[in-house]
Amino acid sequence: MGLYDWFEHRLGLGKPAFEAAAHPVPASSASWWYVFGSAATVLFMLQIVTGILLALVYTPSASEAWNSLQFLNDKVALGWFLRALHGWGSDFMVAIVLIHMVQVFMFGAYKFPRELTWIIGVFLLILTLGMAFTGQVLRFDQDAYWGLGIGASIMSRVPIIGAPMVHLLLGAPIIGSATLSRFFTLHVFVIPGILLAGVALHVLMVLRLGINEWPMPGRIVRKSTYEAEYHKLNEKEGIAFVPDGAWKDAIFAAAIVLAVMACAFFFGPFGPTGQPDPTIIQTAPKPDAPFLWLFAVLSLLPPSLETPIILIAPVIIIAAMLLLPLVAGEGEKHWARRPVAVLMVSVIAVSLGIFTRLGITTPWSPVMNAWSSDAIPTQYLHERTPLERQGALVFQNKQCRDCHEVGGQGGKRGPDLDSVATRLTEDQMVRQVLQGGGNMPAYGNALNPSETTALVAFLKTLRGNDLRPAQDASRALAGSNPPESTATGEERPSGQSHLSKEAPRKP
Ligand code: HEC
Missing domain, CATH: 1.20.810.10 (Cytochrome Bc1 Complex; Chain C)
Structure with a gap:
């Protein structure tokens, strides 16, 4: 045991470790509850x-x-x-x-x-x-x-x-x-x-x-006496922690x-x-x-x-x-x-x-998959251009209805979009979709420019009972634009380039 003694002489850890292992514990504490x-x-x-x-x-x-x-x-x-x-x-x-x-x-x-x-x-x-x-x-x-x-x-x-x-x-x-x-x-x-x-x-x-120690009904803990009682108990009926107590x-x-x-x-x-x-x-x-x-x-x-x-x-x-x-x-x-x-x-x-x-x-609330697979109601596709119908498809595929109602069906986490085009201009819609915000995720990385163009073209058709579309206030004041073509990209060549230029900026 020369090696042990060599270390023990320098560290002195062995003695306290053995003492700790063999220290007496109350016999009652060697229980499966402990x-x-x-x-x-x-x-x-x-x-x-x-x-x-x-x-x-x-x-x-x-x-x-x-x-x-x-x-x-x-x-x-x-x-x-x-x-x-x-x-x-x-x-x-x-x-x-x-x-x-x-x-x-x-x-x-x-x-x-x-x-x-x-x-x-x-x-x-x-x-x-x-x-x-x-x-x-x-x-x-x-x-x-x-x-x-x-x-x-x-x-x-x-x-x-x-x-x-x-x-x-x-x-x-x-x-x-x-x-x-x-x-x-x-x-x-x-x-x-x-x-x-x-x-x-x-x-x-x-x-x-x-x-x-194992508690006994009626054995009261008092600060003045407890420790003396505990030591007496241990002296009388204590057992060595290792091995008598520790095997359990x-x-x-x-x-x-x-x-x-x-x-x-x-x-x-x-x-x-x-x-x-x-x-x-x-x-x-x-x-x-x-x-x-x-x-x-x-x-x-x-x-x-x-x-x-x-x-x-x-x-x-x-x-x-x-x-x-x-x-x-x-x-x-x-x-x-x-x-x-x-x-x-x-x-x-x-x-x-x-x-x-x-x-x-418990389902993740709100129930998110309830409307994902539902098709866009047909009245929303009537007399629409191919681009707008393409947008309806994007709207469906990206599961926007998990959070948004259209035609009375869909999630309620975001506002219903039946007449969104009367509230927002095209630019505002682009911004909302690409940048998200107000508890809506940003779709900037999940949509390519042509999908965005189609999606927004579809959103622009959501005008409730054919109300006037939203207008850019500054342009509306200029008073020269008929309602149908304001605030939108209609004057532009079927908008692709302006999206990528304007969208990623916050107002
Ligand atoms: C996780 C839920 C969620 C999803 C999914 C979601 N939105 Fe939203 N959306 C919201 C919330 C919440 C708002 C309200 C934001 C606010 O109050 O600023 C919102 C607002 C909007 C608005 C502005 C509406 C208004 O009247 O101001 C538009 C437009 C919109 N979302 C379109 C979409 C489109 C398109 C998609 C699919 C690509 C989509 N959203 C997916 C939650 C969502």
């Missing part, structure tokens, strides 16, 4: 290992990320399995951390002197959710794109600092390559770094303060890792779903499992309640979790004597379960 914390730690280690392996192939660039995942899925030996392990490991980790938290809460383990251990645990939960969210963004597929869009829109509703925060997170006004670099940095360096340090501190405190942890952690592997093997990796494209809204994006409940809540809330609930609820929930051990640091630990706590956990668990279930089935 295995979740160590299982969460093991899952975290699994995530680190699989994450490092994924990072060897994954390309954090907006144009290549999606391809590199396809490459992993199809070309790299067992690449799909690695992705599946990391994805399922993430879902399992969130679930086990939550179960660990519920167990700690029900057993009163957050009470004196373990308040700070609980508070750090709350931050570990938030960081774990942060890992799940940033990881989902790295997939950079349709789900990631829309999930991030929803996340950004939630954040943007924070008063005053909302908009700058969104800009900081996205790195640009739109979701693009700067966004992906930022989320890669968060997911690979920043959050795991803090998480590692937090877990170390958390475990250190568990060692220092001792594992919570080891078996459970192994079972969980096997379960992750089984899910990965049978259900495969998550996505990537379609390539991200803001103009394809005929999509049913779904967040990953930890956020399904939030997705359902958001889609079911009446719009007027959305902002207050989105902004206030998380603050209240996190504050309540952080303050819990400070206001309830003493008293009964046993669940049978804490009916309110039991009721609270049951209500939260049942609602999370129901909302998660709903999140699987």
